[in-house]
Amino acid sequence: MVTNAQATARVDAAPAAPDEAEPPAPEAEPRDTPDPSGGARVDASPSRRRSRGPFLVLLITVLLASVPFGAVLQWTWSLVGVIIAVLILVWSVQVIRGRRRVAVSAAAIWWAILPFSAAILWAAVQSWPEVAPAWSHPIWRLAAEALGQPLPGAVAVNPDAAMVGVTRLLIYAGVFWLALQYGRSRDNAKLAVRVTAYVLAVFAFYGLAAVVLGSGSTFTYDNPSGAGTVTSTFINRNSYATFAGLGLLCAVAVFMIELDRKNESGRDERERREILVEWLLGRGGVLLLVIALIFGSVLLTQSRGGLLSTVAAVGTLVLMLRRRESESRWRRATVLAPAAAATLLVPFLFLGGGGTSERLKDISAEDSRLRIFATTVDAIADRPWLGTGLGTYEQVIRLYDPEGELVGLKRAHNSYLENAVELGIPAAACLVTSVAALGILCFAGFRRRRRDRYIPAIAVAAVLQLGLHSLVDFSLQIPGVAFLFFLLLGVGCAQSWNYGDARR
Template sequence: MSEKLVPYGLMALVVISPLPFGGNLPWAWAVYAIIAALLVIAYSIETARTRTAFPVPLSRIAVPAILVLGVAVWIILQAFPVLPATWANPLWAIVPEALEVPGRGTVSINPDETMEGLMRLLTYSGVFWLSLQLSRDRSTGERFVKVIGWAIAAYAAYGLLLWAFNSETILWYEKEAYQGDLTSTFVNRNSFATYVGMGCVILLILLMRWLTIEFADRQNMPWSKRFVHIVGSSRELVLYALPLLMVFCALLLTHSRAGFGATLVAMLLAFALWQSRQHRGFIAGMIGLAVLMVVIGYWIVVGGDALLARFADVNSSTETRMNVYIATMRAIGDYVWTGSGYGTFNDIFPMYRDESISVTGVWDKAHNTYLELLLGLGIPGAIALIAAVLWLVVLCAVGAFNRRRGRHMPLIAFAVSVLVGLHALVDFSLQMAGVAITYSALLGIGVAQSWSTREKHP
């Protein structure tokens, strides 16, 4: 029973994570954390009961595991008054005088927010761990990838349906912002753009893989007959090509400049890396590239007017964002080693907001995940966390180049990492649970399939 419970439970968690406003609600984070913890416990108990080793030993990911563990310990130390008083945030010295309450003397300016941030980090780590272990079986990993791709297509289809009926709602609530932009169940168009961008990468690679296999299996047939056969294979076109069309259409209608740009870079990179290993699939690759270019061109002409207009108006928002980045870097300079507390940007930034930033609007995110990490964790902690993720991404890149069977899975994880990594430079999509949980699952799948089953464990 538990053998099926854990994989289906993980799959359900990943699929539903974007449903309540992209996962951008405190109660949703708590529910996801509980589900992920229960699944990890259930999997560990089942492994112990059957006396079997983990499919992916810890030694395979020892370095990133140690780095993430170190960051988790540091976050706990930030949230509790256990470090020397000289390490405490200097603002705590002002609190008793200003509010007539005793200061807590912690590194974090908001320990509660810091512990909530730890809960989310551990949730994403748990999703990665389960995905890593379960996806060592290639058929399970392939099933996970397909389900994630189709789930993203379903969210895109829901958003397209709302857009077709001019419905400015999120679920059953009226939109408070981003009228005219497709956001599906997300509040923010940029976060949804990252989400459907991952779907574009997944479905493109799955489509390319199917085309390559089809052409290889019929290499003795004239290419024209092979093409006719592929066009007539309606089942695969419905499974991959149609969903790809939907998610790309949804991406354009988000009108997210950075989301579109990062997705396009990731898709072209994925295509180039896939074709670099194909010797007999050149024609299939060219057909795939032609289809991709036609789709991109068509939808830009038909539905991309607003997106192109936003590209033309890039200067108006860029200046404000740059001023926010400069103010954030000033804050980082005051908390170089200890940080202000993981997840406390909203608490610390108002003290650094100056006249260069408009008085309208609330900046509760830096719109740059890396800067927020540097401010919250301090430079050493942020470098450790970023390095842990980069280590795993490199494993996926190596697998995408070296593997023969199953290489599409590490390639998907690598290309998606490029997408979310680029978008994180100018936005906060990775700070949305729906995006972060989906990405964690894909990264786990990619790492699990980054080496051949013929290789012995280190």
């Protein structure tokens, strides 16, 4: 583990920006602050002007990427990859030319980068031809015998698919790295959270409108989940439920922080009550509507895993952000806000709450999912260390289904098992460990910080949400969901250090 002094010595020690009520301070020239441990130097005053433009491009790219079917089409995530590569190039040139500092160095999170890099390296090795004949998948020998000619074997059943998987993981890593660097600015981090909440409310409105109008379609494609099910711009309702859940975390966090501020304003109890009511009738009411829209859309996806994981994540976030003081005015406010939100949710319950309730009671679908899990475990047992190649699950699982009961199966509906099949247990464990380690960093940052601690708290809740949903589905393997998740995780990690740490 890295000590506080070692980690924070490598982190950009940007001073906290003034409160919104104060006039903005004049922008200072970038300067170096000596590392208290005598090691690397940290930039104590990064230029917000130089970071806002690229960060806006990153934010817009990530949010709009999900418009065409959750970015599952190759041209969509490939275009995002090109934009991310250009942004990293711009950032690198700025660093090399001394126009900006490295906000958070790789050394500060080496314990997360190391296992992720190991998983990426192994996934690339799987696609190399004849890297080690003894490691090649048996299917290459069978194919050579059937064709009557030698074939260059590989660990991966499909080397091309493995390299596509590697490319996508590198794009996700690029999104995280850019969010980590630009998200060190408080202004950028707060902007990311607020914009995500409002934009995902638009996604929710589109999905709900499609259901109300009776089309239920995603653009020109019919909704495979049924006309009464919300999928918004996604094809799969479970994936949209996870995507919307991330937006709900942002909306709930912003609402709670603003509610807290209004609850502390005013000279006396009467004035505080008036300010609170006025806020709820204005900006607070808009935030409640955003929360109701997003949660209503999650409810009407009729996704059991998506709904339960979202509720668990939101509940965790609320518990983390609750004020520790048991003031009577805070208790009254926390009763008033949920009551208003529940009132706004009533129309969604009439619209399709019954379908969600029936889905939660129905366990017949679990039999087929358990059969998928059992077959997947058999595939893992055959190659527990080497795997079959990233992105090859659909092809490999057919070898373990001679009776054709799983025809058309593309995913294991459990990302942990699917990764173990494709990467092997060690590399899959490295991949999970890297994300879990970043989640722990954000939790430590939440405990350490006093200002804007809701930002790392959102990242912690997002890790919990995706971690739970990955037990029964594959939402994190959908590019649109992964882009937003790693953006929020990067911003949360960036805000896990404070200025005081760097100076001590």
